[in-house]
Amino acid sequence: MGIMEWIIIVAVALIFLSRFIPTKGITNITVEQAKKRINDKNIQCIDVRTTGEYKSNHRPQFKNIPLNELPNKVNKLDKNKDIIVICQSGMRSAKAAKYLKKQGFKNIYNVKGGMSAWY
Template sequence: KHIKGFRNIPLSELPAQTGQLSKDREVIVICQSGMRSMKASKLLKKQGFTSITNVKGGMNTWR
């Protein structure tokens, strides 16, 4: 699935692609269940991102 306006970056590729994201804007992370997005949130925080929203429950709860 793809949400319009979102950039799809797999967790395995995120470390190499954080340069495509702006630290000045909110970053919203979502995955199927919420587990990978939680890992992505922690990775982004370590990279200096401060405005991160993890959609709890992932795509399973997004409607």
């Protein structure tokens, strides 16, 4: 194998691995950790699932802002407050957390396992 093939393999591996490295300012938390914080007045909680998913099962502390609507509604959130993000499994909320980080939010908490882990 030549040097170019090795460079390509290393580049692909780095891109793949970068998806698993935590982003500064985003913390993955457990459902138990989220439950302890959702009633804090300095925390804002958003649920990025679809409206239908939210209506079928949600926690009242979480405001529903579907992931695809987040860019249009991000200005309604307070950048000075911590934010907890949840979805069904934790994947969409991880995307939302990265988006919020790019928009200038500082302390973002993604609920691992999402509503599937809530009991």
